[in-house]
Amino acid sequence: MPVEPQPLGRRERNKQAKLERITAAASQLFAEYGVDEVTTQQIADAADIGTGTLFLYAKTKGELLLLVQNLHYAAALERGRAAVADTETALDGMLALIAEVVDCNRVQVENGRTYLREMVFGDPSEPHHAEALSIVAQTQQAVAEILVERAQVAAPEAATLAGVVSAIMFMDLAASVNVGASNQEILAQIRTQLAAILPR
Amino acid sequence: MPVEPQPLGRRERNKQAKLERITAAASQLFAEYGVDEVTTQQIADAADIGTGTLFLYAKTKGELLLLVQNLHYAAALERGRAAVADTETALDGMLALIAEVVDCNRVQVENGRTYLREMVFGDPSEPHHAEALSIVAQTQQAVAEILVERAQVAAPEAATLAGVVSAIMFMDLAASVNVGASNQEILAQIRTQLAAILPR
DNA sequence: AATAAACTATGACTAGACTCAGTTTTGATT
DNA sequence: AATCAAAACTGAGTCTAGTCATAGTTTATT
Numbered sequence: 154m155p156v157e158p159q160p161l162g163r164r165e166r167n168k169q170a171k172l173e174r175i176t177a178a179a180s181q182l183f184a185e186y187g188v189d190e191v192t193t194q195q196i197a198d199a200a201d202i203g204t205g206t207l208f209l210y211a212k213t214k215g216e217l218l219l220l221v222q223n224l225h226y227a228a229a230l231e232r233g234r235a236a237v238a239d240t241e242t243a244l245d246g247m248l249a250l251i252a253e254v255v256d257c258n259r260v261q262v263e264n265g266r267t268y269l270r271e272m273v274f275g276d277p278s279e280p281h282h283a284e285a286l287s288i289v290a291q292t293q294q295a296v297a298e299i300l301v302e303r304a305q306v307a308a309p310e311a312a313t314l315a316g317v318v319s320a321i322m323f324m325d326l327a328a329s330v331n332v333g334a335s336n337q338e339i340l341a342q343i344r345t346q347l348a349a350i351l352p353r
Numbered sequence: 354m355p356v357e358p359q360p361l362g363r364r365e366r367n368k369q370a371k372l373e374r375i376t377a378a379a380s381q382l383f384a385e386y387g388v389d390e391v392t393t394q395q396i397a398d399a400a401d402i403g404t405g406t407l408f409l410y411a412k413t414k415g416e417l418l419l420l421v422q423n424l425h426y427a428a429a430l431e432r433g434r435a436a437v438a439d440t441e442t443a444l445d446g447m448l449a450l451i452a453e454v455v456d457c458n459r460v461q462v463e464n465g466r467t468y469l470r471e472m473v474f475g476d477p478s479e480p481h482h483a484e485a486l487s488i489v490a491q492t493q494q495a496v497a498e499i500l501v502e503r504a505q506v507a508a509p510e511a512a513t514l515a516g517v518v519s520a521i522m523f524m525d526l527a528a529s530v531n532v533g534a535s536n537q538e539i540l541a542q543i544r545t546q547l548a549a550i551l552p553r
Numbered sequence: 554a555a556t557a558a559a560c561t562a563t564g565a566c567t568a569g570a571c572t573c574a575g576t577t578t579t580g581a582t583t
Numbered sequence: 584a585a586t587c588a589a590a591a592c593t594g595a596g597t598c599t600a601g602t603c604a605t606a607g608t609t610t611a612t613t
Contacts, residue, residue, distance in 0.1 A: 164579055164590075171591095192569060203593040208571065270474050274466065277529045313549045317521060324520040329477045349513045350550040364560075364609055371562095393600060403563040408601060 174200040175210050180221045184260075188218055188267050212279050215271040219281040222268045226288050229257035234295055243303035244351060247296055248344055251322055252336075254292065255343075258326050259336055269327045293319050304352060314350065321346045374400040375410050380421045384460075388418055388467050412479050415471040419481040422468045426488050429457035434495055443503035444551060447496055448544055451522055454492065455536050455543075458526050469527045493519050504552060514550065521546045 178199035182191045193214055197207045211217040233253035240246045258265035272289070275282050293315040300311040325331060325342050361369070378399035382391045393414055397407045411417040433453035437446045458465035472489070475482050493515040500511040525531060525542050 162580070167578095168591080193571080194569075204570095204595090205572075205593055206591080209591075212571090214570065266474065270470065273524075273527050273529070274470050275529075310549055313545055316524075317517065317546050317550060320520040320524040321517060324473075324516075324523065327473050329473070329475075345513055346517050349510055350517060353552070362610075367609095368561080392598090404600095405564065405602075406562055409561075412601090414600065 171200070171202060171206070172210055175202070175207065175217075176220060176224075179217050183218065183221055183264055187261060187263050188214070189263065193217075211281065212276070215267075215275050216279050216281045218264065218268055219271055219275065219279075219285050222264070223281060223284050223288060225257050225260070226254070226268075226285070229253045230288060230292055230295070233292075237295070237299065243299050244344070244347055246299040246303060247318065247347060248340065250292070250295055250299070251318075251343060252340055254322065255326065255336055255339055259339075262332055266327055266332075269323060273323070289319065306352060317350060318347065321350075371400070371402060371406070372410055375402070375407065375417075376420060376424075379417050383418065383421055383464055387461060387463050388414070389463065393417075411481065412476070415467075415475050416479050416481045418464065418468055419471055419475065419479075419485050422464070423481060423484050423488060425457050425460070426454070426468075426485070429453045430488060430492055430495070433492075437495070437499065443499050444544070444547055446499040446503060447518065447547060448540065450492070450495055450499070451518075451543060452536075452540055454522065455526065455539055459536055459539075462532055466527055466532075469523060473523070489519065506552060517550060518547065521550075 175196070179191075179196050182196055182199060193207055194204060196217070197204050200207070207217075211220055230253070233250040236249040236253060237246045240249050258268070268285075271282070272285050277283060277286060293312070296318050297308070297311040297315040300306040300314055301308055306314065321343060325339050325346075331339055331342075375396065379391075379396050382396055382399060393407055394404060396417065397404050400407070407417075411420055430450075430453070433450035436449040436453060440446045440449050458468070468485075471482070472485050477483060477486060493512070496515040496518050497508070497511040500506040500514055501508055506514065521543060525539050525546075531539055531542075
């Protein structure tokens with residue numbers, strides 16, 4: 154029984170390579186033209202695979218967007234966590250974290266909104282969707298920690314408030330009235346709302 | 354210049370009648386089978402109009418759902434406003450109001466979620482969508498009044514908090530984890546979140 | 554009443570997401 | 584190396600929301 158020096162067979166390596174080609178193709182096309190202006194056929198062509206094959210790797214076009222955006226979102230969360238350290242208050246800490254998420258979400262506004270839509274209304278049993286929910290949970294966890302450490306909030310209430318913060322962020326990013334707003338303006342809205350709910 | 358006893362010409366009356374047939378057909382079919390299981394063709398057939406005609410009265414299938422659900426939502430808001438009078442505290446008042454909205458939204462869970470989705474992500478320049486946003490604004494207004502009158506919150510902060518309450522309600526109703534929950538359970542979640550943000 | 558202008562209705566058609574029956578590739582077994 | 588079962592791939596085909604060129608109807612004008 155030889156221990157495999159290369160534990161992945163040709164089959165597994167091929168699959169991995171294909172997923173990477175798909176991710177690269179979708180990422181580039183979505184960024185350049187916007188989700189709605191790109192067809193799944195174009196993505197399949199760019200990734201050099203058959204039409205049907207695409208859907209073996211992502212069950213829907215929405216899942217494809219989740220796949221692509223999750224990578225950016227996870228990186229933004231990491232940056233956000235680091236940025237918290239440079240702040241003093243609970244409010245400033247949360248805003249430092251949130252600013253990274255907002256910037257990430259709004260690199261391309263319509264893609265960001267579609268990402269949020271898929272997150273809430275997509276099929277949570279799909280893998281890329283589950284991954285997205287996990288990143289959201291981590292974001293809420295980070296918010297809760299700030300509340301516990303800097304605003305003397307008890308852990309259970311902090312978790313509840315973190316959910317509220319999440320809802321606020323979602324609505325401000327998703328609302329169509331805000332499509333034309335600047336990231337600055339959206340952050341200001343969020344700040345006002347957070348200031349109103351923070352225990353005094 | 355005779356004052357018209359019947360200010361509507363034949364054309365206007367025909368349009369009105371058609372809109373009513375469409376509303377009735379869509380309402381019945383959506384309620385019985387759920388939005389996703391009904392095709393626009395079926396609605397057109399049931400309303401006895403051509404395929405293309407349907408889209409003169411509602412630009413998308415989503416608009417059609419907004420048209421139908423707005424009627425129910427407006428009625429629920431009215432009942433909710435009345436129910437507030439039977440309560441004492443700000444929290445109970447808001448919950449009495451919200452309970453009606455939750456019940457209305459969850460008569461058919463998937464239709465309710467799709468309604469919320471269209472509200473946030475649909476085209477706000479469409480008439481039925483604008484109507485929906487107006488009802489949301491009225492709901493927030495009612496919440497703000499409760500906060501001003503029963504929790505001694507200043508008007509501007511009350512408006513901000515009403516927006517937060519709206520976001521909380523939206524997320525709890527839309528979240529896929531809550532699809533299987535009872536209305537009771539969802540109301541309990543909302544209560545916990547409201548209690549956490551209410552000024553103490 | 555005749556003509557014109559404006560509005561309304563229609564269904565064959567298009568576009569694009571997604572499916573599925575059949576084919577090819579892979580790796581295990583003899 | 585020949586055989587086979589399982590896994591992965593494929594693109595022609597399906598389904599349905601939404602469009603658009605054409606046709607029909609109503610109202611205003613002469």
